[in-house]
Amino acid sequence: MSDVAQHLVNAASLGSLYALLALGIAVIFGVGRILNFAHGQLITVSAYVLLVVSGLPWPLVVVLTLLTGVVLALAMERFAFRHVRRADPATTLIVGFAVAALIQEILVLSVGARSKTVDFATSTTLPVDIAGISIPRLDLVTMGVTAVLLIGLTLLLTRTTVGIQLRAASEDFGMARLLGVRSTRIVATAFAISGLLAGTAAVLLTAKSGTLAPEMGTPAVLIGFFATVIGGMGSLPGAAVGGFVLGVVTVLMQVLLPDGLLPYRESLLFTCVIAMLLFRPQGILPAATAGQRV
């Protein structure tokens, strides 16, 4: 019984993390129709900044890491994506690849290709006992942080002017502009939110694994892409749900697959994503834009 509870907690925690990754990608795709492949590098660079400042008091470490994500995301928008705003999706995708590769190279040249260990929030891996189940504190923190971010994001999107503008721009960017929504400001806002989510993911990922490597962002961004595809491209609730589903399925496979099949876990997961694209390409909670334009 307690085993099942343990797996549930694992699944919810991993699902939360994946939801953050997916949301970071979906918020930019929704507004700018940009698939930002360099989202992974936002996470990596934030994590390395965390390593550099990890001697400071932890609240300061967290703030500086989040700030790195936001500033770097804004810089990406300003210096790369803004110049291809009117280009077709293939062009922006390639720009994303280029930005990702550039940051990756700079990282390898400046910090080396080998992975490093970080001494940050190690106490959070210690378990606490709740109702007879021992739960690593980090899992609780991950779920709690995700819940707070989801609620915060929901409030932002539904209660504030800039949030309503973001949702409007996601549905019909051209019409939002015709009503006076400033395109550069709204796209930059989306990038800032995405950077905040990347910084948060960096904190959680580093606390979880205790190690960093220059290529750590790449699997993270792939997971984020898959989760947005599963959830429905361009839909924020869809991205959150897609992330959760992907996390839960990953844990389920870990638990249920016979030992012989475990090595194929990832391939099975990717097969599921492809099947999803074939049979329900609009995702679980599709965005409302498709076909709406008369």
Next chain:
Amino acid sequence: MPLLEVRDLGVRYGSVAAVRGVSFTCDAGEIVTLVGPNGAGKTSILNAVAGALESARLTGDVRFDDVPILGDAPERIVHRGISLVPEGRRIFTTLTVGENLRLGATPHGGSAEDMVSVLERFPILAEFRRRPAGLLSGGQQQQLALARALLARPRVLLLDEPSLGLAPQVVGDLFRAIADLRDEGIGIVLVEQHARRAMKLASRCHVMGHGTFVQGLEGSDVAEVVGAYFGGDALP
């Protein structure tokens, strides 16, 4: 000096010249209509004026208050005082009616009085304020699109086939609302398939062929051409 002056406007899509050498003006408190067959270029003209087309496609000169605006970004143009109610209405279906209206007020930040007066004009929107706008009927969506545009406090309104898909009774209400706006001093450029009704309101009417104006009519001529182009019937 007219409020809105379009001079020798051209719009190209690739190698296709959709609009050529179009000129007209619209003053405060008047209705100018553009009529013509499908594909004549009416929507292209309104989109060009509102800033919805890339500036590379555009030639000619558009002045608002004697300031050149052709090729400006749409958000700048609406801040200046020109609002477009586009073809197909393009309300945000996933947002509530209230959120759609709030977006309309973007250029001025939105005052409570503006909102109250718009909701008095379109009471049905007040009733459905919290509903997703996608659930409104076509006529209600048209009211929302118009209300949303008014919240920007436009001095010139560009209306692209506002009556499309509406029941005859509702079309009557719509045209009355448009006449009221004119009487309140807003300049209106109206593209309409209900040509007779539109011409009846208009102080000037431009008939389009493919890409250009083939005839321009003023004052009493407008009524006359209704007979010439649309048979001898009196206006409804």
